Amino acid sequence: MKAGKLFSMLAELGRVSDERGRLTRTFLSPAMRRANALVGGWMKEAGLVVREDAVGNLIGRVEGADPKAKTLLLGSHLDTVRDAGRFDGPLGVLLPIMALGELKRRGIALPFSVEVIGFSEEEGVRFASAYLGSEGYTGRLKARTLALRDDAGVSVREVLKKFGGGKFSLPKPAHRRGDLLGYVEVHIEQGPVLEKAKLAVGVVSAIAGQSRFKLTWTGQAGHAGTTPMDLRRDALAGAAEFVTGVEMIARRTPGLVATVGALTVAPGAANVIPGEVVHTLDVRHARDAVRRAALMQLGRLATCIARERGLRRRWQRTQENRAVACSPSLTAQLARSVQAVQGRSLSLVSGAGHDGVVMAALTPVAMLFVRCREGLSHHPDEHASPGDLGVALRVMVDFLQRMAQQDAQ
Numbered sequence: 001m002k003a004g005k006l007f008s009m010l011a012e013l014g015r016v017s018d019e020r021g022r023l024t025r026t027f028l029s030p031a032m033r034r035a036n037a038l039v040g041g042w043m044k045e046a047g048l049v050v051r052e053d054a055v056g057n058l059i060g061r062v063e064g065a066d067p068k069a070k071t072l073l074l075g076s077h078l079d080t081v082r083d084a085g086r087f088d089g090p091l092g093v094l095l096p097i098m099a100l101g102e103l104k105r106r107g108i109a110l111p112f113s114v115e116v117i118g119f120s121e122e123e124g125v126r127f128a129s130a131y132l133g134s135e136g137y138t139g140r141l142k143a144r145t146l147a148l149r150d151d152a153g154v155s156v157r158e159v160l161k162k163f164g165g166g167k168f169s170l171p172k173p174a175h176r177r178g179d180l181l182g183y184v185e186v187h188i189e190q191g192p193v194l195e196k197a198k199l200a201v202g203v204v205s206a207i208a209g210q211s212r213f214k215l216t217w218t219g220q221a222g223h224a225g226t227t228p229m230d231l232r233r234d235a236l237a238g239a240a241e242f243v244t245g246v247e248m249i250a251r252r253t254p255g256l257v258a259t260v261g262a263l264t265v266a267p268g269a270a271n272v273i274p275g276e277v278v279h280t281l282d283v284r285h286a287r288d289a290v291r292r293a294a295l296m297q298l299g300r301l302a303t304c305i306a307r308e309r310g311l312r313r314r315w316q317r318t319q320e321n322r323a324v325a326c327s328p329s330l331t332a333q334l335a336r337s338v339q340a341v342q343g344r345s346l347s348l349v350s351g352a353g354h355d356g357v358v359m360a361a362l363t364p365v366a367m368l369f370v371r372c373r374e375g376l377s378h379h380p381d382e383h384a385s386p387g388d389l390g391v392a393l394r395v396m397v398d399f400l401q402r403m404a405q406q407d408a409q
């Protein structure tokens, strides 16, 4: 089973863009409409029955041999960030289509039904809110989200109404929980772990929970030449002490990642003592209890630094997502396929969020990660080799057959 075709399909889809010279596809944009048409055609070639739902998700379905069979969901997102690579998202849509095409060629009919979903929105580019596609699919789109507006001032509700030909109602869940076998997503790793382990694919154990904050440190601005060191209340020196503390706490806590990624200093002049510093803090771990304990520790550290330096500090939570544990049984099944194809299975945590975060509210989820060069993602140089894609494809075919055997027992 060669993955050359899959690789060239990803390249072709990667040319479907809203912008000249670089890949950008956002929620229900003209390029997204063309992407759905292109991928929908490939779905039909593989024997899938194709439709779009009310939020623009592309859905291809193969009915199971047993009419009362449950449905296995496979998929990922077809939208992209700005100036994106061509693998993040589309790989998890096109690879299952190829796997189902391969089974059809071999004359193998699965006992259960399969739906391949190309979610219309995951990256949160157009409305600064992620997972619109999977929230629509699972019936979890909120009124608050519908009121969000894009840069042109158009709301989610208006966009959906236009897409629906003038009609709009909140989408209902596409399935009842009891009708589903689970959701499996193939995605590039977007990190360096598989490359370091010299493995093409790995199985995800959990999607890390994450907390994001905005921190403000307030001291006293003053003249850099005339204010003695012992009379200063330097907001940046306090923030800097905190930033190195963040790194130290994360290094001492297995599996914890913590990052201060943006920082602004005011007034921001060479000859003025910084009076105020605002910075972000992003903390992630596969277990919520560990993340919360780390946040308590970070809070105590900030209090201590502020007291010693005579600073005020303010925390503002900007995002909070709980960790999503992958389904032990689906994950074990996927790991057996990885073991069979690759000889060794590696389990890793996803530090990035994925459609699985939302899908977990509807059905058990499992994820397969594919090695990507230098862990680079959200970048035009994003790359997964045809060889690695071939391994992932064989794993998916093997996994579907194992699920069929299990179903027969």
Ligand SMILES: [Zn+2]
Pocket (backbone or CB within 6 Å): 077, 088, 089, 122, 187, 354
């Ligand atoms: Zn993605």
